[in-house]
Amino acid sequence: MRSLLLSLLQKRFLNTSPPLPTAPSPPSFTVQYLITSCGLSLQSARSVSKKFKVDENNLQKPLSVIQLLKSHDFKDAHIATMIEKRPPLLHCSTKDNLKPKFDFFIKNGFVGRLLPELLVSYPVILTRNLGSRIEPCFKLLKSFVQSNEGVVELLKRAPFILSFGSMDSMQLNIDLLVKEGVPADRIAKLLIWQPRSILYKPDRIVHALNALKNLGLQPGDKPFIQALSVRIQLNETAWKKKIEVIKSLGWSEEDAFEEF
Incomplete structure (x- = not known):
């Protein structure tokens, strides 16, 4: 009788005991890459990874994008902010897509810190077509404000004008x-x-x-x-x-x- 009662108490204890905590799963490759290569926080990297993936077997484009940014004086904080705002930039071609846009902006007055400031504030700009949107928009604005310097000042205040509408x-x-x-x-x-x-x-x-x-x-x-x-x-x-x-x-x- 005593052994039966002890057995019932043990079963009850087992049934009511909270489950033991499981060890957290290790971060995915995407999360690790966003943290180590792009400077995102763990929380931001996890949030971004829900909608964006980095292929560990195809890192050429992400590496090229980061190298391009660093070669134009983008600081680690700039890169982290840009990628957090617009992670698909890591999948862009630097040769055919990003570099021509960088060259255009530099040629038209966005030199030194002005280029990172523009693109970090509104990285969506880099998703717009250079020939059909960025160049004609810049030309239209310049026809009224009369100078590259005037367009630079305008775009510092309203970078969205290059991509919105x-x-x-x-x-x-x-x-x-x-x-x-x-x-x-x-x-x-x-x-x-x-x-x-x-x-x-x-x-x-x-x-x-x-x-x-x-x-x-x-x-x-x-x-x-x-x-x-x-x-x-x-x-x-x-x-x-x-x-x-x-x-x-x-x-x-x-x-x-x-x-x-």
């Missing part, structure tokens, strides 16, 4: 402004102040232009481009509310436009 929409929006009689120097100011404005759909630009003209503002007027940069971003309700608030302070509509 379509070139067709961007070109059409600028053509609309030119056709409406907005002076070139005012378009340049719009690009510098609010570069996102030219990335909206053209019908939104048309609506904003017409709304301002209906209020008596003309494209050649000094406050027109400032008002346009605000009007493009706001829906009808928000725009009317903004005007009403300014007018409630005792300002005229003309004074309100001067404040944009």
Whole structure:
């Protein structure tokens, strides 16, 4: 009887005891590579490895990419940030894809620390086609800001302009402004102040232009481009509310436009 009771107690103990902790599985090759070669933290490497893999039998491209970055003064922290943001860059061809883009940026003013700063801030740029997007976009911007230095300053503030939206929409929006009689120097100011404005759909630009003209503002007027940069971003309700608030302070509509 005593032995039976002891046996029952042992079974109960075994059934209710928590499972012994299992040893953690070793990191995958991808995780190890991202840590040792790219400088990612263990947590970041594990997160990236859920959607991206490095083939341990095909390391030529990843090695070439890292060598290219280091040869252009990208620090370890730069490389880690870029790869964490855009891991597929490790699978890019340096000869046919990345190096021509690096050469283009350097030729057009992104020298020294400016190149790492641009590409680390928005590495998606490197996924865009050089001939059909990066070069024509740079050329379009330069036609208004007049110099490589001006484009560099603009892209430091808004690197997304090289990759976000379509070139067709961007070109059409600028053509609309030119056709409406907005002076070139005012378009340049719009690009510098609010570069996102030219990335909206053209019908939104048309609506904003017409709304301002209906209020008596003309494209050649000094406050027109400032008002346009605000009007493009706001829906009808928000725009009317903004005007009403300014007018409630005792300002005229003309004074309100001067404040944009």
